[in-house]
Amino acid sequence: MKTVTARAHTNIALIKYWGKKDPELILPYTSSVSLTLADFYTDTTVHFEPQLKADQFTLDGISQPTGKISAFLDLVRQQAGLSASARVESHNHVPTAAGLASSASAFAALALAASRAAGLALSARDLSRLARRGSGSASRSIFGGLALWQRGDDDATSFATALPKPALPLAMIVVLVDAGPKPVGSRALMANTVATSPYYPAWVSTNEKAAQAMVAALAADDFATVGHLTEQSSMQMHATILAADPAFTYWQPETLTAWSLVRQLREQGVPAYATMDAGPNVKILTLAPYVAQIKAALAPTFGQRLLTTGPGPAARVLTEV
Ligand code: DP6
Numbered sequence: 001m002k003t004v005t006a007r008a009h010t011n012i013a014l015i016k017y018w019g020k021k022d023p024e025l026i027l028p029y030t031s032s033v034s035l036t037l038a039d040f041y042t043d044t045t046v047h048f049e050p051q052l053k054a055d056q057f058t059l060d061g062i063s064q065p066t067g068k069i070s071a072f073l074d075l076v077r078q079q080a081g082l083s084a085s086a087r088v089e090s091h092n093h094v095p096t097a098a099g100l101a102s103s104a105s106a107f108a109a110l111a112l113a114a115s116r117a118a119g120l121a122l123s124a125r126d127l128s129r130l131a132r133r134g135s136g137s138a139s140r141s142i143f144g145g146l147a148l149w150q151r152g153d154d155d156a157t158s159f160a161t162a163l164p165k166p167a168l169p170l171a172m173i174v175v176l177v178d179a180g181p182k183p184v185g186s187r188a189l190m191a192n193t194v195a196t197s198p199y200y201p202a203w204v205s206t207n208e209k210a211a212q213a214m215v216a217a218l219a220a221d222d223f224a225t226v227g228h229l230t231e232q233s234s235m236q237m238h239a240t241i242l243a244a245d246p247a248f249t250y251w252q253p254e255t256l257t258a259w260s261l262v263r264q265l266r267e268q269g270v271p272a273y274a275t276m277d278a279g280p281n282v283k284i285l286t287l288a289p290y291v292a293q294i295k296a297a298l299a300p301t302f303g304q305r306l307l308t309t310g311p312g313p314a315a316r317v318l319t320e321v
Contacts, residue, residue, distance in 0.1 A: 001084070003047040004117040008108030008141045008315035010040040010100065012172065012275065012283050014230040015211045016237045017136050017149065018203070019194040026136045027158050029194070029204045031151045031211035033218075034140040035170060035285075038312035042105035044090045046113040052085035059090045072107065072134045073114055079130075080118035088114075100174065100281070107134030108141035108315045116317060127315070128159040144314035148215055151208070162314070167221045169288035169310075173295060176305035177254040177280040184248060186278035189241065196245040203240045207233055223287060227273035230285050234275040250279050257301060258282040265297055 017032035055070045057063070073086055088110065094100045111131035115122050122130065124142055132139035132149075140147040143162040152158030194200055210229050217225035242249050255276060262274045262284055272286045272294050286294055288310065295306050 001048045001119070002117055002320055003045060004113045004320045005043060005045040005318045006109045006113035006116070006315060007041055007043050007318050008105045008112065008138075009036045009038065009144070009312040010042075010094075010102040010105040011036040011137065011140045011147065012277070013137065013140075013233075014226070014275065014285065015207060015214045015233045016277075018207075018237045018240065019190055019200065020136070023191065025155050025158075026132050027154070028136055028149070028151045030207040032137075032140070032149045033163070033211055033214045034137070034147050034149070035172065036141060036144050036147065036312045036314070037172065037309045039307070039309040040094045040100050040102070040105065041312070042090055042092050042102075042109045043318065044088065044106070044109035044113045046086055046088050046110070046117040048082060048084040048086045048117055050084040052087065055085045055088065057088045057090070060092060068134070069110070072110060075130060075133055076111075076114045076118050076120070079115070080120050082118050086114065086117070102137070103135035104137035104141040107131050107138035110134060111138065111142070112315045112317060116320060124314075125159050125161070128161075129155065132158060132160075142315050145311045146218060148211070163215065163218060165311075166218050168218075168223050168226070171286050171288045171291050171308065171310050173284040173286065173291060173298075174307040174309065175258045175282040175284065175298065175302055176307070177252055177258065177282060182250070182279050184250075189244075189248065189278070193240050193244045197240045197243045199240045199243045203236055206236060223271055227271060227285055230275050231273040234277075238276060250276065252280040254301075255280045255282055258284075258298070261298055261301065265294060270294060 011034040013034045015033040017028045019029040055066045057066045057069045108131045128139045128142045139160045146163035147160045149160040214229045259274045262272045265272045
């Protein structure tokens with residue numbers, strides 16, 4: 001059997017995914033739209049070995065529990081009619097302690113490497129469906145640039161596709177508020193938000209409309225609308241989380257500091273919009289010509305804790321031997 005190494009880049013949702021209507025198949029309540037990033041990615045090597053007793057998994061050279069990986073590999077084995085265990089080695093390429101290691105790049109790289117190592121040649125759509133089963137956001141990391149994950153109705157219809165490349169020179173600045181591990185895992189919190197937040201139904205109807213509006217705004221290269229929808233989707237996601245029982249927020253004081261600076265910049269006419277995920281870090285969506293000005297405004301508070309990136313490529317096979 002072949003040894004395959006694949007690379008997939010992480011992505012940041014402009015329109016967020018938050019909540020599963022089917023936790024087993026990872027079918028989301030709403031569609032989402034994302035930007036795949038150039039500078040943060042995962043490389044994963046997979047080799048199925050009939051003589052191995054059990055799957056083995058290392059991350060950055062350190063042996064890890066195999067539960068989630070084995071459950072995912074079972075999906076690949078089923079599709080390929082294989083029973084062999086696999087050796088899986090992953091390396092996360094994120095700036096040291098950036099706190100941006102992501103399940104999106106991890107499962108997109110694993111889906112591509114494992115399916116190819118098992119002898120399957122999946123279409124981008126089927127790879128996206130497979131990656132989705134590992135982590136919802138991974139469905140979008142199969143694609144470079146902008147991706148739309150249409151929520152779909154079932155396993156066959158819930159997958160991401162690439163959106164056309166915009167003329168806009170999109171850029172993203174990551175503000176590192178805290179590079180440490182998350183205090184609360186997003187999967188459990190997502191389920192609790194769906195179960196207990198009285199705002200959740202409002203989130204579903206608003207966010208689904210926003211996903212479709214985002215596709216139109218991107219196609220029109222209308223950055224004011226793209227940015228506005230981006231910030232609204234993030235704030236509304238965090239509002240549903242705050243309203244859950246027990247109430248919770250990932251935000252830290254510096255998260256608000258960064259967001260205030262972004263709003264001040266906008267009042268001065270700078271196109272900058274904040275988005276936050278399942279953690280306290282702030283990602284600023286802007287256009288390349290404004291990056292230096294935004295970094296200069298944030299530097300007195302955040303110093304070296306500012307990273308700049310832009311659109312990144314699709315998941316791809318690096319080696320196959
Ligand atoms: C806030 O894709 O990590 O980043 O499907 O449970 O693995 P699971 O969740 P995951 O959630 C991502 C949540 C988010 C928003 C987004 O990326 O759309």
